[in-house]
Amino acid sequence: MTDIIPPTASSADATALPQTTTTAQAFDTLALPAGMLANLQQLGYLSMTPIQAAALPFALAGEDLIAQAKTGSGKTAAFALPLLARLEPQQLAVQALVLCPTRELADQVTQEIRRLARFAENIKVLSLCGGTPMRPQRDSLAHGAHVVVGTPGRIMDHLERGSLSLDTLNTLVLDEADRMLDMGFHDDIAWIAQHCPPKRQTLLFSATFPAGIAALAQRFLRTPRTVKLAEQHAADKIRQRFYEIEHPARLQAVATLLRHYRPVSTLAFCNTRQQCRALVELLRTEGFHALALHGEMEQRERDQVLIQFANRSCSVLVATDVAARGLDIAQLETVINVDVTPDPEVHIHRIGRTGRGDAEGLALSLCSGADKRRVAAIAQAAGFEPEWQDITALPIEDASALRPPMSTLLILGGRKDKIRPGDVLGALTGEAGFTREQVGKITVTDHHTYVAVTQEIAGDALRRLAAGKLKGRPVKVRALED
Template sequence: MNATPSNDKLAFAALPLSAAMLTNLEQLGYSQMTPIQAAALPLALEGHDLIAQAQTGSGKTAAFALSLLHRLDASRFDVQALVLCPTRELADQVTQELRRLARAADNIKILTLCGGTPMKPQMDSLGFGCHIAVGTPGRVMDHLERGSLNLKALNTLVLDEADRMLDMGFFDDIATVAKQAPKKRQTLLFSATYPEGIASLSAQFMREPKEVKLSASAATQAPAQIRQLAFEVREDQRLHAVSQLLAHFRPASTIAFCNTKQQCRDLVDVLQGQGLIAMALHGDLEQRDRDQVLIQFANRSCSVLVATDVAARGLDIAQLECVINVDMTPDMEVHVHRIGRTGRAGAEGLALSLASLDEMGRVGRIEQMLGREFKWQKLEDLTPAPGGLLLPPMDTLQILGGRKEKIRPGDILGALTGEAGFKSEQIGKINITEFHSYVAVARDIAREAVKRLSNGKLKGRKVKVRRMADLGELA
């Protein structure tokens, strides 16, 4: 079915959700359903299997989260819902969103099961019982083989970004997981595109699935609040043109998309050589390094994230001011994915594209799909805006000790604003991982914060603290 719901059907109150859930949605700022939510949720809540074509940023997480939470029995500490994701980053984001939406219910336990972290803490947590598991296929398979994950009580299986999982070679793993789940479960499959493998998957283990696909105009239309500008470049100008764009527009937070890993590395070298805090995100990075890069970018300690499309798939960074297409993508839908990462939640966004003469064919196809032409400007007309070197407002400190030592965000905030004597407005986002904790602090207090935390105590003991920027390879 093609979905273009009318405005009177976009209210969450039209759905058979609990009063507590509706109140929580209102508190979270969910004013009305997005098109994919309005099309998918009524079918999912009725218990149908579902194949939904939905882009990143379309609100698809809430579309399946509200459905699986609706079916959950909080009094039963068995895994009743399993969400499979292609990457750890996406799994972490889905877990966070589920926890926010689950605040309306009592004591819902949600676990993330991904590679790159030790098995034993995950096995121990599963042993205590949980309601929802979110994970990558490989790690979920590991737990199934070891017997630490039991799917006998599963009533909802979600495949998020199924096309990406197929690209990564997870077809057999997904099929194996599905076969170990009860046959009468509900299966919800979300995919940005519809490759042949999706039909094969659905034929194997879905029961008369309903199909939901946004109308072409809804799926490919870039948000109106995104300002799009384009600049013609020669190949030898391209990397330095990024510096010109940053100096002129001075965005606080930018993702620069490159078509290749080597282009990512080259651009980071150029930007770092000019004193900018820029970091790369591509497939060759170790999981630990990917996590640390993303933490620093999300907490506004890095001005520019230089990424390939594959590495950035599923990222949802709040308050992203600017996207730069360093290379024009040959895939028109990928262009919409890229620029759609800015201008979220009604905020204004800026999308800047660099195109050589060889890429004008790609530009033309994108313009035709969007139904409007690019607005062109000349690089030579750009002038550096006042303000000096563009630096991020925050700096990230790494603390040796995390969930394993039962460190919580409140402990770190208390240490910084208590004995260390800093103001709460100087402290930013706090991330706790298994063995490390990360806290963003105002850039001008970072070195002093390291000194005071190192000389003080956290949860009654001394801890090792360092600036992430001092690690060299990530600065």
């Protein structure tokens, strides 16, 4: 997921990080040990990828770094080579820690670091993840390790038990940091970082830059360098379509667009709170799962709405620009501009919520005759030709309302009760017998835990969680209704 906003845009998402341009360079232009360069050549690392060329000079110089990098961009080498270059192999103690959101990613990173570490003998890289027994991991730690790769929950477990010490750590890597925040690991990351020596290098890699990333960086990184590659901006992945319609008919037109395109997740922008409420009421009347997000809502209510939408248990989120500021939702298929904004930069920012990463997006705008001047100004500023379509000509092959793929369960208990995402996942995939694929995003707040499950198991999952225990205690669970 990356911003599609041009560098000239002034929105928060676009200006959070400067643009960096790179060209292909050989690894031997870097100050790397001869053995490491020979190993890279043997492994087929002929030239640096853009993220490696942009990040490695800063990282090798010992500077803290925030880098935008998606899976497959070569990011593992961008942090693995610097941490390996700083290792003292003769000191058998943990000198680098890489935090990953999932066991699958941690295993991939572990294998890649081991390949890159072949230039030196006896460099021990250890993976510490949940879902596997603790005792073998404790035994491995007792024999010593140079690099530890793991998931936040299991790293915390070892730190609390005293089987892992970070006293000799010199490099901390947060890999796919946005995904870790998405999974509710913010406090876990903070707790782990506080157990690391203050004099260390911290490298943060993230595919997107929501507000939580900036807060994390401000708290745990020291005057970091920032790398955000310009070539990752891909505005052509967003297909824009415009529909001229009389102003009183635009709310009903939203339902027509939803029934025609049938997106799983849609963010609809209105210019006023009143129109937000009116659109949600209309969509609910017609059977859609819709929620509103506007400035009059209390923070807890706002947070709950965002969790449901991010969980994909709500089909349509209707929001004002102010309320949606900083909103970054993965897998957002469609943006609908119920009202055309008079500001071209706001329009670009709105539609930039879709079409992120490798996905394509759809941006649909409803316009009255008076709005055509605004559309022309937006098109001129962004450099595209508007594609106009007749909404009355759109075929409706399925007139039923959209049904979100997930349902959100609310557990009364959170961080204050020592509940972690792994506890909930374990309860659902353990005795309850559900698969990992049937469990979605898990969000833990101070007093509540939200877990997304597929619609077909929602009722059964609720009953099993209510009949079981978390942290050895029974919990109250209910399904969130929109």
